[in-house]
Amino acid sequence: MTQHDIIIIGGGPAGLAAAIAARKAGIGDVLILERDDKLGGILNQCIHNGFGLHTFGAELTGPEYAERYSDQVEELGIPYKLRTIVADVSENREVTYVNSTEGVVTVKAGAIVLAMGCRERPRGALGLPGYRPAGIFTAGTAQRLMNVEGYSVGKKVFILGSGDIGLIMARRMTLEGAQVCCVAELMPYSGGLNRNIVQCLRDFNIPLLLSHTVTKIHGKYRVEGVTVSQVDGNRRPIPGTEEFYECDTLLLSCGLLPENELSRQAGVGIDRVTGGPVVDDSLMTDIPGVFACGNVLHVHDLVDYVSEEASRAGEHAARFVKGSVPEGREIRLEGSGGVRYTVPQLIRPDTMADSVVVRFRVADVYRDKSIAVYYDGVRVQKRKKRIMAPGEMEQITIRKDGFAASVPEKITVTVED
Amino acid sequence: MQSYELTCIQCPIGCALTVTVDGDAVKVTGNTCPRGEAYGVKEVTAPSRTVTSTVALTGGALRRLPVRTAGDVPKAKIFEVMEQIKKTRVKAPVKLGDTVIENVCGTGTDVIATKTVK
Incomplete structure (x- = not known):
């Protein structure tokens, strides 16, 4: 069986950044496996600008951001296989992939980086x-059909869900001559970024209906319209509030789900809230030598954070291959009181870096509240935030020297007054 | 005197701005920082946007070439710029940053390729 030092599953923003970081950390034998016919992943269809403000200090489009990383992969001579789908990952770090030139191949990896990204919640999951x-269509499918394949998707469009892709597609379809009648959002707030609501909806006078959902799709062969109802505090449609919108297209932007079928096959422990692997501070899953980063780990708001996180995963995978294994005592991290989850979920104080960034999302919109961190019930950090919203990731930093005196069993991150 | 209600997009707080225009005098209220004031003034006096789209591509591995305006164009000219972009056809190979349309609609800004296609 062929052996590679590090195999990276997925050639999107996470996979590319992980591969580059692993190579720069001195690992020569890094292989990227990508199922599409090009590197860059979802960035290829995100032709709008706004990527890279943190990483490059510039507002790049998706393809431009991707090319900065794929160029580096080429310059460093990191091998990659396109049109190659991974069929299985095993607990002992064997990766089985399939493509049309090699057939079915199983290779052994010194370390694996899971970077498969996420998938959109489809109609079937919305009831x-x-x-x-x-x-x-899901908004991302429409985005690919329009921006990559060059198809016109529809003329009169209704959008359910105010996730960022839905908002971006509202503008995109308007610019291409379609009429976007409305965006409906089940929740009382939008899951999308403020700037997208302003620049994709208000710029084109597209109404945003909060606390509304689609309660019927009309049309047998082609969408002819949707019935939209207001929902109550429990997200149940309120009878009598139905309104009909004529349209030929319904786009769904109702959330993203980390794509962890391979992780599950391998036996990786999955966090119920994130839908991604449970990882420690080195972004290693509960299978030694299997790391995770990007949207397969938890859905990010900005690609810049994906790149940064993936670089760390690549570095840690490199260290693992060289024999430095994350181990020793474990501190559990948990979110409570409005903090939905934390990534990582575990810190190993004996092998951790000097500081570890912990990312999380909150459950509601909070104004003038604080983020507090408790070590076994004792508050050690408190920081005021003017605003926190579910659509944006938050972060705290845990320092190793904070454990000099004693190591807590549990770290709790919470929202409080 | 005219008054505009805006949401600031300079940071996640999203302050509700009221911008009043009285002749040459533009006044912003509701902002909590200088960036909000600058945003409010620009949005009512000279709003501008980067336009991103795709153009038809022949001779390459892709059918569409993603493009954008190199800088911002006046908001009022967005649809005019889109018309020019829709009429444009490009032949591969193209390099990221190549000019696709010079000085689009007299805005002083070029439309450039945002992807390399061999």
Whole structure:
């Protein structure tokens, strides 16, 4: 069986940054496996600008951001296989992939970096009543059809869900001559970034209906319209509030789900809230030598944070291959009181770096509240935040020297007054 | 005197701005920092945006070439710029940053390729 030092599953922003960091950390034998016919992942279809403000201090488009990383991969001569789908990852770090030139191949890895990204929540997972006519797309599928394949997706569009991709597509389709009648959002707030609401909806006078959802899809062969209802505090449609919107296309932007089928096959422990692997401060899963980063780990708001996190995963994978294994005592991290989860979920104080960034999301919109950190019930950090919203990731830093006196069993991150 | 209600997009706080224009005098209230004031003034006096889209591509591995305006163009000219972009066809190979349309609609800004296609 062929052996590689590090195998990276996925050639999107996370996989590319992890590969570059691993190579720069001195690992010569790094291999990227990518199922699409080009590197860059979802960035290829995100032709809008706004990427890279943190990483490059510039507002790049998705393809430009991707090319900065794929150029580095080429310059460093990191090998990659395109049109190659990974069929299985095993607990002993064997990766089985399939492509049309080699057939089915199983290779052994010194370390694996999971960087498969995420997938959109499809109609089937939303329980939308009605027929199954043509014209219903997830926002990302419509984005790919329009921006990469060059198809016109629809003329009169209704968008359910105010996630960023939905907002971006509202502008994109308007610019291409479609009429976007409305964006409906189940929650009382938008899950998208403020600037997207302003520049993608308000710029084009597209209404945003909060606390509304689609309660019926009309049309047997092609979408002919949708019925939209207001929902109550429990997200249940309120009878009598139905309104009909004529449209030929329904786009769904209702959340992203980390794509962890391979991780599950390998037996990696999955966090119920993030839908991604449980990792320690080195971004290693509960299978030694298997690391995770990017949207497969938890859905990020900005690609800049994906790149930064993936670089760390690549560095830690390199260290693992060289024989430095994260081990020793474990501190559990947990979110409570409005903090939905933390990544990592575990810190190993004996092998951790001098400081570890812990990222999380909050459950609601909070104004003038604080983020507090407790070590076994004793508060050690408190920071005021003017605003926190579910659509944006928050972070705290845990320092190793904070454990000099004693190591807590549990670290709790919470929202408080 | 005219008054505009805006949401500031300079940071996640999203202050609700009221911008009043009285002749040459532009006044911003509701902001909590100088960036908000600058944003409010610009949005009512000279709003501008970067336009991103795709153009038809032949001779390459892709059918569409992603493009953007190199700088911002006046907001009022967005659809005019889109018309020019829709009419444009490009032949591969193209390099990221190559000019696709010079001085689009007289805005002083070029439309450039945002991807290299061999």
